[in-house]
Amino acid sequence: MSKLISKLAISNARLIDPKSGMDTIGDLLLEDGLIAAFGEDLFAEGLNPDIKNINADGLILCPGLIDMRVVTGEPGAEHKETLASAGRAAAAGGVTSMVVMPQTNPVIDDISLVDFVGRRARETSPVHVYAAGALTKNLACTDMTELGLMSEAGAVMFSNGDAPIADTGLMRRIMAYSSAFNALISHRAVDPNLSVGAVAHESDFSARLGLSAAPAACERIMAERDIALVELTGARYLLDLISSAETLPPLHRAKAKGLDVCASVSINHLALNELDIGDYRTFAKLDPPLRGEEDRQALLKAINDGTIDVIVSAHDPRPAGDKRRPFAEAGFGAVGLEMLLPAGLTLVADGQLDLIAFLKAVTCTPAEMLGLPQGVLEIGAPADLVLIDPGKPWMCDVDNLLSNSRNTPFDGRLMQGAAITTICAGKVVYS
Amino acid sequence: MSNAHTISGLDTRHLLSIADLHRPDIDSLLDLGETYLDLSVQKDTRNNVLAGKTLINLFFENSTRTEKSFELAGRRLGADVINMAMATSSASKGETLLDTATTLNAMNPDLLVIRHSASGAPALLSQKVSCPVINAGDGAHEHPTQALLDALTLRTRLGAIDGLRIAICGDILHSRVARSNVQLLNILGAEIRLIGPPTLIPPDADQWGVEVFHDMKTGLAGCDVIMMLRLQLERMGGSFVPSKREYFHFYGLDGSKLNYAAPGALVMHPGPMNRGVEISSDIADDPDISLITRQVETGVAMRMAILHLLSQGGGDDV
Numbered sequence: 004m005s006k007l008i009s010k011l012a013i014s015n016a017r018l019i020d021p022k023s024g025m026d027t028i029g030d031l032l033l034e035d036g037l038i039a040a041f042g043e044d045l046f047a048e049g050l051n052p053d054i055k056n057i058n059a060d061g062l063i064l065c066p067g068l069i070d071m072r073v074v075t076g077e078p079g080a081e082h083k084e085t086l087a088s089a090g091r092a093a094a095a096g097g098v099t100s101m102v103v104m105p106q107t108n109p110v111i112d113d114i115s116l117v118d119f120v121g122r123r124a125r126e127t128s129p130v131h132v133y134a135a136g137a138l139t140k141n142l143a144c145t146d147m148t149e150l151g152l153m154s155e156a157g158a159v160m161f162s163n164g165d166a167p168i169a170d171t172g173l174m175r176r177i178m179a180y181s182s183a184f185n186a187l188i189s190h191r192a193v194d195p196n197l198s199v200g201a202v203a204h205e206s207d208f209s210a211r212l213g214l215s216a217a218p219a220a221c222e223r224i225m226a227e228r229d230i231a232l233v234e235l236t237g238a239r240y241l242l243d244l245i246s247s248a249e250t251l252p253p254l255h256r257a258k259a260k261g262l263d264v265c266a267s268v269s270i271n272h273l274a275l276n277e278l279d280i281g282d283y284r285t286f287a288k289l290d291p292p293l294r295g296e297e298d299r300q301a302l303l304k305a306i307n308d309g310t311i312d313v314i315v316s317a318h319d320p321r322p323a324g325d326k327r328r329p330f331a332e333a334g335f336g337a338v339g340l341e342m343l344l345p346a347g348l349t350l351v352a353d354g355q356l357d358l359i360a361f362l363k364a365v366t367c368t369p370a371e372m373l374g375l376p377q378g379v380l381e382i383g384a385p386a387d388l389v390l391i392d393p394g395k396p397w398m399c400d401v402d403n404l405l406s407n408s409r410n411t412p413f414d415g416r417l418m419q420g421a422a423i424t425t426i427c428a429g430k431v432v433y434s
Numbered sequence: 435m436s437n438a439h440t441i442s443g444l445d446t447r448h449l450l451s452i453a454d455l456h457r458p459d460i461d462s463l464l465d466l467g468e469t470y471l472d473l474s475v476q477k478d479t480r481n482n483v484l485a486g487k488t489l490i491n492l493f494f495e496n497s498t499r500t501e502k503s504f505e506l507a508g509r510r511l512g513a514d515v516i517n518m519a520m521a522t523s524s525a526s527k528g529e530t531l532l533d534t535a536t537t538l539n540a541m542n543p544d545l546l547v548i549r550h551s552a553s554g555a556p557a558l559l560s561q562k563v564s565c566p567v568i569n570a571g572d573g574a575h576e577h578p579t580q581a582l583l584d585a586l587t588l589r590t591r592l593g594a595i596d597g598l599r600i601a602i603c604g605d606i607l608h609s610r611v612a613r614s615n616v617q618l619l620n621i622l623g624a625e626i627r628l629i630g631p632p633t634l635i636p637p638d639a640d641q642w643g644v645e646v647f648h649d650m651k652t653g654l655a656g657c658d659v660i661m662m663l664r665l666q667l668e669r670m671g672g673s674f675v676p677s678k679r680e681y682f683h684f685y686g687l688d689g690s691k692l693n694y695a696a697p698g699a700l701v702m703h704p705g706p707m708n709r710g711v712e713i714s715s716d717i718a719d720d721p722d723i724s725l726i727t728r729q730v731e732t733g734v735a736m737r738m739a740i741l742h743l744l745s746q747g748g749g750d751d752v
Contacts (some may be wrong), residue, residue: 148676149675151680152679176673176674180633183631183684
């Protein structure tokens with residue numbers, strides 16, 4: 004009996020595997036948390052009536068999303084978001100694996116915190132949670148953390164949160180040291196001295212609004228430095244949250260040289276531009292700031308041609324009190340776990356984003372970078388799946404969000420496409 | 435000692451670097467060192483090879499074992515030995531190295547032993563004094579007498595160095611011992627591996643005639659000898675290495691990591707040791723595995739041979 008319970012069939016689905024490029028109508032069978040079989044007419048000879056069957060009715064069935072950049076408030080700021088509430092929001096957004104950033108209180112800069120996050124997530128979160136360890140102790144940009152011990156404890160990557168490491172000597176030693184463990188180093192490419200006090204993208208628009216702003220060059224300068232250090236040290240490097248067109252040529256050059264350099268972009272920067280801050284809308288105040296329309300177009304093109312590898316939600320929960328303030332004083336960031344998939348699908352429906360390029364950037368590519376077995380439709384792979392209705396029209400209403408915080412710039416927007424059912428480790432976690 | 439008196443001098447006037455020595459010089463030094471080592475177990479270890487000669491120990495960095503080792507070597511050969519602790523002397527009053535050299539030269543010493551925190555300081559000194567200069571450690575450059583005593587320790591224990599696989603582990607970047615040992619052991623025919631975190635190995639060290647590893651398991655495979663290096667405490671606070679416990683976990687020598695090496699592998703350390711950081715006590719104190727005490731004993735004999743042969747005169751510029 005228990006064996007039957009652990010089986011689940013999904014029939015008549017549009018099976019998409021972004022890794023292999025497979026896109027076909029067929030059926031899929033899950034067994035004991037793994038993908039047991041899939042293909043056209045898998046159940047042609049009839050399905051055992053004891054096995055639960057979901058008729059997908061032609062909807063897309065693809066690997067669950069892997070979100071490489073999620074900020075939560077656990078430990079330390081549980082009123083913003085817990086691993087449990089983030090996990091529920093993730094499941095509703097078709098995200099079955101998320102990497103939580105180290106900017107908690109205390110900071111995830113020690114094996115005991117890596118262990119804590121893993122244990123709390125297993126107890127409370129419906130989806131897989133992985134910890135990103137801090138690059139420097141307390142994110143203070145002075146002392147390297149125990150990258151080796153945290154790797155062994157399960158940290159899948161390392162990041163300094165939103166605090167860029169300005170000390171080039173320190174960054175060089177971190178990159179060199181991490182190469183011994185083949186650790187993935189994620190870094191916000193921002194020159195902190197060129198962006199002091201900035202709350203917006205430097206442009207005629209922000210100037211008219213009277214907001215202090217940072218030029219896109221502050222991203223390119225740091226990206227060029229980091230790429231030079233990768234060349235020196237052989238580190239694995241993720242350029243975290245690329246936001247401007249002018250950072251793309253150095254990224255392209257680094258890849259052409261064969262360096263282990265990749266880049267992520269937030270869904271916000273693909274869907275929105277600086278005009279969305281409009282009348283001082285603090286819910287669109289992000290770090291990095293929303294940039295010009297030409298930047299957004301260039302980032303979309305870079306996803307479509309593979310120059311940018313990963314799309315993330317950049318989920319950053321903020322209580323209303325942090326956001327309902329004058330623009331310069333308001334907090335940065337937006338929740339995104341429930342918006343990553345629908346906002347991406349809306350861009351696909353609008354013809355701006357290629358469906359397979361989008362799905363690659365949220366499934367198999369992050370899985371490969373993190374060394375995870377999920378993110379693919381393969382026999383024996385973990386049964387982390389999402390059933391997607393790519394055409395479903397709906398309006399974003401913050402009151403319907405499952406996250407503990409509801410700061411989203413998409414409030415009131417018309418969206419097209421949504422997760423219908425989310426399956427994590429063979430279990431339905433959202434429907 | 436009559437045979438020792440007939441030994442001719444070296445082909446070099448100073449001992450500043452292993453690069454000063456040709457293979458026959460190295461063999462003469464090790465042969466004479468071995469002779470003195472045999473004699474050291476006798477009741478009266480003194481002789482008068484350096485009788486009437488003055489040896490000045492000029493230590494700009496604090497040292498216990500190297501300074502006392504040279505002092506003892508000098509006294510056993512009958513020399514008058516003066517120790518100048520320059521860290522608390524005129525150098526700390528602002529005197530430059532060359533002024534110190536001129537002052538010392540006026541005292542007509544016969545041998546000068548110098549340790550200095552600046553790489554190249556002994557070479558500079560050697561240009562300004564009229565006696566042989568022995569480098570007892572300069573910055574992160576060289577410590578040739580340590581390398582020679584390490585080689586003699588291995589030779590007396592294992593017979594030959596040719597063909598041994600030797601791992602040098604730890605802070606290669608700041609180590610003068612490693613730089614001298616790499617050169618000397620290469621000349622003597624050993625296969626050398628450097629093992630340590632990438633932050634503590636010079637980026638181009640793979641061009642020194644060694645293999646570089648960042649992982650003890652693969653690096654130690656098949657090694658006959660493991661030389662552990664001291665890791666300065668100030669380098670473990672997150673600058674070069676995140677912490678002591680992480681360093682010991684990945685690079686500290688304990689029983690399980692020793693098992694990666696060849697059966698019967700021997701362990702060396704130039705001292706002073708950080709127990710529980712780069713080496714565990716059970717290994718450091720196991721006389722079947724550890725040559726660490728033996729290195730100290732051999733050090734005196736090796737330095738007697740060095741003082742003896744350099745005092746014979748030699749080199750083109752005499």
